[in-house]
Amino acid sequence: MNKILLLAICVFFNVSAFSQIIYEEFNSSKLGESRKLKIQLPRNYDSNKDKVYPIVIVLDGDYLFEPVAGNVDYFSYWEDMPESIVVGIMQGDSRYEDCAYDDNTFMPDEDSAKFFEFIGLELLPYIDGKYRTAKFVIGVGHDFTANFLNYYLFKDPPLFNGYIVLSPDLAPMIDDRIAQRLPSISQKVFYYLATGTDDIKGLMESTEALNTKLVGLKSQTFNYYYDNFENATHYSLVGRGIPNALEKIFSVYRPISKKEYSDVVMKLNTPIHQYLIDKYATIEDLFGLDNPIRVNDYIATATASEKKKQWESLREIASMAQKDYPNTILGDYYMGRYYEENGDPKKAMRTYQAAFDKEEVDFLTIDMLLDRADKIKTDFGY
Known part of the structure; x- marks a missing residue:
């Protein structure tokens, strides 16, 4: 809760100072006119030449772009979500024509069908072609435009992977x-x-009715989240909904937290190293991101392996850390711990000593390694 309150105070302050904001005119053959776009690139987009980024498409970009872009920048800074490219579509008064529906079918009418195709057949291919994108796209809308997002569910496959639907004016x-x-x-x-x-x-009533129908759906592919914010108005709920949505959609992406450590990792009956591997395989599968395992997650799972005496898991984690962070003491420390507990103190001592010229990581220091090596030498007389 404190994190959300802090976010509400500072997230919108001078976003452009930290990330790249680009203003463009996009000439659409589908619409027969140009549309103004606001595009926010991640902070280090230009320096990370091999990195790819999910896309967040924001309808009602006239007023929704800044709160979405600010939250994306804030959450990605703390690694609670991946850095992403945010694209706001300026609609103004055209939002009603863009997102209208036929009075008989209640599906997009002639004008809104053009806007529907503009996003799917022109805008997204343009963003994919111009920028380094991952194959994960989120759509964000409010009231009239929130309803419009739902029509993309009926494409096969759906255009968006994630839908942030804020107080929809449902058809x-x-x-x-x-x-x-x-x-x-x-x-x-x-x-x-x-x-x-x-x-x-x-x-509110129609949204509650929709929630009633969605909350009980049984599907392994449908991940559903719902909030009814106390004392929130039609407009203030947007500021509370956006961070909640991002936090929930990207929950698996976040570094292992104290809660995940205690409630999940420490209660595993399966090998802990496999949980770590599966976590990052899920990140790659869902978001199209081949990220290296974080130091935080190596330490969390290695610590859990020690406490649960899963020594083979500790060996696997140490081996992976040695490959991912060869210039640090991270993997060597935990490999030494494995050798100690596996009855090979001489090998543990040599592993600790061999890492004396590497970089320290978090609470793991060179002094810790050398102290452990000296203790083994004293205890066993090597």
Whole structure:
């Protein structure tokens, strides 16, 4: 809660000083006109030539872009989500034509069908072609544009991997259609829905009705999250919903926290090193990101392996750390611990001593390694 309160105070302050904001005019053949775009690139985009980034498409970019971009920058700074490219579509008064639906079918009408195709057939291919993108795309919308996001669920496969749907002004029948459609989608879908107790009454009621239909869906590919914020209005719920949505959608991406360590890792009945491998395989599978395992996660799982006396897991973790961080003492320390506990003190001593000229990591210091080596030498007379 304190983190969210801090975020509310500072996240919108001078975002452009930390990340690259680009303003563009995009000429659309589908729309027969140009549209203004706001694009935020990650802080170190130019220096990380091999890195790829998920995309966040923001409808109602006139007022939603800044809160979304600020939160993305803040969360990615603390590694609670991957750095991402944020694309805001300026709509202004055209939002109603862009996102209208037919009075009979309640699906996109002639004008909104053009806007539908503009995003899927023009804008996203343009962003993919110009920037280094990962194959994970989130859409964000509010009221009228939030409803419009739902139409992309009916593409096969759906255009977006994640949907942040804030107080949607739902079209008739769309709730039933979504509930029927979702179980048949084979790819992973993350769907976040939010309203507030002081939201516009009709929107709050229809959002609650949609939640009732979605919360009970049984699907291994559908990841659903819902918030009804106490005392939040139609507009203030946006500021609370965006960080909650990002935090939940990217929960698996975050470094292992104290809670994950105590509630999950320490309660595993399976090898701890496999949990670490599976965590990063999931990150790659979901978000298209081949990230190295973080130092934090090596330390967390190695510590758990020691406490649970899973010495083979400790050996595997140490071996992986030696490969990922060969210039640090990280892997050598835990490999030495493995040798100690596995009855090979001489090999442990030599492993500690061999790392004396490497870089220290977190609480692991050269003095710690040499002290352990000296203790073994004293105890065994080597």
